[in-house]
Amino acid sequence: MNHLYEQLLNKVDVGIHVINDHGKTIIYNKKMMEIESMEASDVLGKDVREVFSFNENQHSTLVHTLKTGEVTKGVRQTYFNNKGQEITTINDTFPFLKEGKITEAVEIAKDVTQLEHVIKENVLQKKNTHYTFDRIIGQNEEFLHVIDEAKRATRTTSSVLIIGETGTGKELFAQSIHNGSSRSHTPFIAQNCAAIPENLLESLLFGTKKGAFTDAIDSPGLFEQADGGTLLLDEINSLDFDLQAKLLRVLQEKTIRRIGDTKDKKVDVRIIATMNEDPAEILADKRIRKDLYYRLSVVTLYIPPLRERKKDIMPLAQEFINKYNVLFHMSVREISEEAKILLHQHDWQGNVRELEHTIEGAMNQVIDEEVIQSHHLPIRLRKRYQDGHKNRIIPEADPKTETLKDKMEELEKAYIRQVLAEHQHNITRTAKILGMSRQSLQYRIKKFGI
Known part of the structure; x- marks a missing residue:
């Protein structure tokens, strides 16, 4: 049973600190060690008043409960460990009684140091x-x-x-x-x-x-x-x-x-x-x-969302290139056509923030080059759209197509047609797969004459 209790104490996600009637620590669990950045050997068997220090006019809630028997809940306490590191916790503190006499004081603590x-x-x-x-x-x-x-x-x-x-x-x-x-x-x-x-x-x-x-x-x-x-x-x-x-x-x-x-x-x-x-x-x-x-x-x-405004991808990407050129002391000018297609195919669940991180990651792969190529992009984009969609209908480049916009629209039309066919032209399911609203899909169906 003692082994079971010890395991339970070290599994819970709150700090537990128990002192005896002399103010010495008798229980100090793993979470409390993490909160206070200390080892059990630093605390067990020692008087808490000698281990921890407090600002003027502040005191240990554990010692206060040991002396008074008062139960406190949700009390914020800031103090310092034996290295002088500031700790802030929210504490529930209560006494243990035996025959009307206080024998121990128990503190259950939640860490808010980082929050502070x-x-x-x-x-x-x-x-x-x-x-x-x-x-x-x-x-x-x-x-x-x-x-x-x-x-x-x-x-x-x-x-x-x-x-x-x-x-x-x-x-x-x-x-x-x-x-x-x-x-x-x-x-x-x-x-x-x-x-x-x-x-x-x-x-x-x-x-x-x-x-x-x-x-x-x-x-x-x-x-x-x-x-x-x-x-x-x-x-x-x-x-x-x-x-x-x-x-x-x-x-x-x-x-x-x-x-x-x-x-x-x-x-x-x-x-x-x-x-x-x-x-x-x-x-x-x-x-x-x-x-x-x-x-x-x-x-x-x-x-x-960015997936509903695909024409903003390239202007945003260029802005991020300019930003990281300054930060990284680089001179990247543009993105290759193949890389642009991969960027336009992606659904951007993380929106503009994901796009920025993608460009930053790509520029980390560039070495003495001025153009971001498809192999510079994160593998999640390349694997998904180059390997993962081998069976998709991807239109071949039309020699009569003059602009990237025309090529992208042709690609988008073919992809929508393919997904619609795979889902028996169910608008709701197809829109969900494509990551767009029903209204946006219906607009594209009408626009492309699908």
Whole structure:
């Protein structure tokens, strides 16, 4: 049984630290070693007050529970290990009693050290907002229309909801709206709502009042820091319903209340929110309040995925070539025709971000050359379209075809015809295989006369 208990202690994904009535460690599991960057031999059998150190006016929650018998839950604690490394955890601490006497104190800890560094170094500082509309690259008509809609949104302070798959450039649009508005000289702060645990996100957004909980200090939240400017809330649908209700109140009343405070404070913040899923599905699944959705979607921008705007691939690829020429001290000029075909065939599930990484990877393979060839591209593209589609119908080059555009359209027509035939002309299944909407497929069928 002792062996079983030891195995269980080292399998759980939380830190477990137990001290006896003398303050010496008797249990210290593997996860706790990872959190505190220490070995068991550094801690077991030793007094925790001699191993760990704390800032002035702070103390060990373990020792506090051992002395008082108090049970605490969700307490944030920052301290230092024996190497002076800062550790931050969220702790549940409770005593063990025998015949009314405290014999041990137990702490269950979750690591938020990395999260604290992200907040300090990135989130709580004004973001580097260098994107403007003139840096948004695209020739697709639908995409250009979205840019025009976004430019019109710079004239007001209405909330904006940007919808688009991961990697389509939602923050680029958000920054451009901010920089094109009268708030361009005020703070722009971005926060991914899915990246922060729920028990920290509320205090991060609204701030804390000293004494609200153990070790709580007077700390402004993101709304206060963005006062007068813009707050970008990425993946807004990941907020829990209680927090969504509080956010809705802030949007309606234009006031916030720090956790533990009794007073409201006025804030002037423009909200730009993003979703990477279809709002209809999110609403149907009840992952966002309808009243909050309608409040956020005063202006709604839908950024089409890269697979639906293939004519933007080459201008974007050239922009990334220029970027990495500077970074890598290279002089690549262009992409070969064969490589262009491979790029156009790809479905780009990672969108513009995937394209950028593809070009960066290709340029890492280039040696004293000025043209990116097909063999420079990642193997996943080459294997899929050169080897994986040997049985596909690929039209031979027509000597009368003069432009790449004509050749690409012929290739696209043949590929759509092939996939339609393989799926008995079922529009829904074919669209799914091709990675496009039914409407986009129907448009192409009509366009190509299939």
